[in-house]
Amino acid sequence: QVQLVESGGGLVQAGGSLRIACAASGRTSSIFRMAWFRQRFQGDERDFVATVNWRGDTKYYDDSVKGRFIISKENTADTVYLQMNNLKPEDTALYYCATSPKMTGWANRWQYDAWGQGTQVTVSS
Numbered sequence: 141q142v143q144l145v146e147s148g149g150g151l152v153q154a155g156g157s158l159r160i161a162c163a164a165s166g167r168t169s170s171i172f173r174m175a176w177f178r179q180r181f182q183g184d185e186r187d188f189v190a191t192v193n194w195r196g197d198t199k200y201y202d203d204s205v206k207g208r209f210i211i212s213k214e215n216t217a218d219t220v221y222l223q224m225n226n227l228k229p230e231d232t233a234l235y236y237c238a239t240s241p242k243m244t245g246w247a248n249r250w251q252y253d254a255w256g257q258g259t260q261v262t263v264s265s
Contacts, residue, residue, distance in 0.1 A: 162237030
């Protein structure tokens, strides 16, 4: 089993920046990729934000964050980061880290089998 712990959420003004982190532990040998999803309101679907493969050299982003968010992986610490720049009020959400053992379906939440508890990001206007 993989355990994920997110950190770094908080309140920021529109136009500001924030970095959130996700530390993986446990059976990390089973991980092919790590990703960030977000859920704007309780009961909503979790939307794909960004993903990076375990080596850290292949990344994909949702169009809504492309050019503003950067996903990166610190290999020595099995930690993935999401640097969020030029934040907008519509980025306000509960951000979840997730891992998948699969190469394909990187934007599909059903391909991910381990999830963190979430970290809240709130952007004020």
